[in-house]
Every structure is written in structure tokens, then in C-alpha cells.
Amino acid sequence: MNTPDVLPLFPQPGPAEPLHGLYLRDHLLDLGTTERPFVYSNYVVSLDGRIAIEHPDTGHYGPPKAITNARDWRLFQELAAQADVIVVSGRYLRELRAGTAQASLPVSTSPGFEDLVPWRRQHGLTDQPAIAVISGSLDIPFAEVFAHSDRTGIVVTGEAADPIRVAQIEDAGGTVLKTNPGTRVEGKALIDALGQAGHRRIYVVAGPVVLDTILRAAQLDRLYLTHAHRLLGGTKVDTLLEGDPLAHAPALALSRLWYDPPSPVSPGQLFACYERQS
DSSP states (O other): OOOOOBEEEESSOOSOBOSTTTTGGGOGGGSOOSSSOEEEEEEEEOTTSOSEEEOTTTOOEEOOTTTOOHHHHHHHHHHHHTOSEEEEEHHHHHHHHHTOSSSOSSSOOSTTOTTHHHHHHHTTOOSSOEEEEEOSSOOSOHHHHHTTOSSOEEEEEOTTOOHHHHHHHHHTTOEEEEOSSSSSOOHHHHHHHHHHTTOSEEEEOOOHHHHHHHHHTTOOOEEEEEEESOOOOOSSEEOSOOSSOOSSOOOEEEEEEEEEOOBTTBSOEEEEEEEEOO
């Protein structure tokens, strides 16, 4: 893998740094408790604010090839390597079964990522973080996805979840966490339930609906954002958030910024890290 250095821009410009290990050097293992887990998320976004577009043949939404690249994916994987649990949506599981998901569940062991599972072992972690699937309907292919997986599967749902589907997931080896009344999972109840299950670092990689849920409950601590230097356009797109305006617009302060110059494997991009202020 081509690994040219990145240039620190903020809080102070400095000498070039290696891409590999950039986010591992954030030492997320020092953060979070089971009483108040550390919650973080990561997206790649175009200059016109798109994180996903509709595929014309399948109708599925996913990150466009124009802004995804191996360098951003390396950093995505470094964040996954530091997680106790990775939060995904029910839609992701359905896309995984259909073969339309962006990638299989991390942490990757493909060439270029061979260091990450040993890194987890060196730090007393299991080879893979648990996977928590948010679903109110429980209309998810849990058994098919996790049948031959070494990853711990958790499904987070509401107290009114269909008991038959709950039993099917548990029979397939899954853990079902029931949170708040109803079927729709609320943000704070989600984080509280995962914390009570022993998870200190929660990596949210689901789409705009789940991010909206987390933000409305003021549970997001840190946002990593790759700003890809391309314009996409279009109307059938996903942005970071969707739905009604947030009643309280959370303030996110830029804490670090790196420049990744254009190269044969990158369109040119900024790697930014934002901390929640309020």
C-alpha cells in the first residue's frame, strides 16, 4: 500500500507524519468508562456534503467510489481496532447479506491491515470488537450474517420488540438488549445499555438516522471526518444528518487537522477531528 505522509495543519503546522498509526496515536483505550462510554464516529464526505449516493442499478445507498480510497479506509480501520463495540444499522446487515454493503464487518486482516489484530491482542482486547445492530423491527438476517463469524453479535431494540424474533436471534447465539419503551431505540438508552454490557469505547458507523439518534441524545463525544476534495452533485444522496432540525445544535470544536495531498490513491483530502463542546 502506498503510504505517503500527511501534513499536520492544526492546532499547529508541523513536520509530515506517517499515515499508518495516525488514529492509533489518539490512544482511545484511555477514554471512556462503562458508566459513561466514549462514543465516536467517522465519515468521509464530499465537498458538497454527500456521504452516500444511490446506486442506479440496485437502489442501495453507499459511499461513492469517487471519494472512497485506501488511505481513508486505513484510518477507518484504526478507529475500529480501538473499539469495544461497533454500532451498525439493520439496513447494513441486510445489505451485507445481499452483497451490496461497502465492506464486511471490521477489523480487517487483508493486506495493509495485518498489524491491527495483533495490536488489539497486545492491548488485551479480543481479536474483533463486538457488533451491535440497532433494529426496532428485528427484520434482520442475524443468523445468516453471524452463523460462521467469530464476532460477538448484539442486537439493541426496544422493550416492545417482537418476542418471536427476539427468541430467534438468541437461538442463533445473539444477545438482545432491550432499552426504552416502544420499538424505536433512543440514543441515551442505546449507549447506557452498551455501557452496562461492559463496553467503554463505542464506534458508531451507521448512517444518518443513527447519527441523528446519537446527537439528539447528546451522546457523541468525537467526530472524525474525512473531507474528500471532490464534488458529486445529485439528489438521491445521504448527508451526515436527515430529518427534523436538531432542537439544540451541538457545537463541535476542531481539535486536529491533517492534509493528505492528491496522489494516485487519493483525490486529496483533509482528515479532521472534532470534539463535542455542548
